[in-house]
Amino acid sequence: MIDKIIEILSEFTExxxxxxxxxxxxxxxxxxxxxDVVNVIVAFExxxxxxxxxxxxxxxxxxxxxxxxxxxxx
Amino acid sequence: xxxxxxxxxxxxxESVTDEILASFCSILPVERQERIKRYRRQxxxxxxxxSYIILLYALAKDYGIKYPDxxxxxxxxxxxxxxxxxxxxxxxxxxxxxxxxxxxxxxxDIQEIRPYSSEITERVCSAEEMxxxxxxxxxxxxxxxxxxMKESYVKMTGEGISDKLKYIxxxxxxxxxxxxxxxxxxxxxxx
Numbered sequence: 416m417i418d419k420i421i422e423i424l425s426e427f428t429e430x431x432x433x434x435x436x437x438x439x440x441x442x443x444x445x446x447x448x449x450x451d452v453v454n455v456i457v458a459f460e461x462x463x464x465x466x467x468x469x470x471x472x473x474x475x476x477x478x479x480x481x482x483x484x485x486x487x488x489x
Numbered sequence: 490x491x492x493x494x495x496x497x498x499x500x501x502x503e504s505v506t507d508e509i510l511a512s513f514c515s516i517l518p519v520e521r522q523e524r525i526k527r528y529r530r531q532x533x534x535x536x537x538x539x540s541y542i543i544l545l546y547a548l549a550k551d552y553g554i555k556y557p558d559x560x561x562x563x564x565x566x567x568x569x570x571x572x573x574x575x576x577x578x579x580x581x582x583x584x585x586x587x588x589x590x591x592x593x594x595x596x597x598d599i600q601e602i603r604p605y606s607s608e609i610t611e612r613v614c615s616a617e618e619m620x621x622x623x624x625x626x627x628x629x630x631x632x633x634x635x636x637x638m639k640e641s642y643v644k645m646t647g648e649g650i651s652d653k654l655k656y657i658x659x660x661x662x663x664x665x666x667x668x669x670x671x672x673x674x675x676x677x678x679x680x
Contacts, residue, residue, distance in 0.1 A: 429529060434529070443524055443527075444524075444527055446528060446530070446533040446536070446537075448580075448581065448582055449600075449640050450600055450603070450609075450636060450640075453654075457608060457609060457612055468653070469653050469654045470649065470650050470652065472650060473564060473565060473650065
């Protein structure tokens with residue numbers, strides 16, 4: 416799951432997949448801005464066939480947060 | 490009474506040499522320095538440093554505050570615990586960073602115009618907004634304009650997104666929001 420998430424995120428950042436782990440923060444480490452985050456969320460929704468409510472987005476700070484959310488809701 | 494604010498914008502990242510970046514970093518809080526070190530791209534380091542520096546500049550210049558103690562609110566919005574009547578907000582994109590300061594709650598967002606995506610538009614825009622975009626000659630431009638307006642509103646409230654972004658219809662908020670265009674970016678300020 417984490418590997419798949421990292422693979423998707425790697426398209427939005429210049430970080431290599433080796434540099435990303437479950438503690439990597441989308442905004443603080445990857446430098447994503449607000450619109451980038453929406454693009455990322457939509458990419459996960461498409462990949463995992465899941466809906467991620469807008470109000471949850473701010474709580475999904477790290478790759479680990481995203482992984483946990485998807486696992487619990489898929 | 491008219492609400493006042495000041496907006497500070499910086500986009501000349503090329504002029505920020507390694508020496509200047511180092512001197513900026515030397516006056517930043519440790520946590521910020523650590524965050525800057527973690528960025529791989531030089532541009533991300535510069536943006537992160539400059540965003541904070543222009544806030545320090547604005548607070549010093551407009552309010553005489555030299556060493557602000559910045560706290561983070563429950564939903565992630567930074568604020569000055571010691572100065573509840575001074576409000577600020579920061580935003581950045583690769584093409585520039587912007588800082589707004591005011592005596593009322595304020596939100597600012599900057600976004601470079603990117604290629605249009607119908608999927609993203611349908612995800613975040615209300616029906617009215619989608620109609621405006623679909624009727625526009627430049628959809629990418631129109632979407633970006635609407636996006637920054639929504640974001641500046643959300644950042645002004647500091648509450649985070651409590652409901653669907655689609656339900657925030659900017660045509661209701663247009664009076665509170667001023668729009669600027671710089672360097673192929675839109676900047677929205679919401680008070």
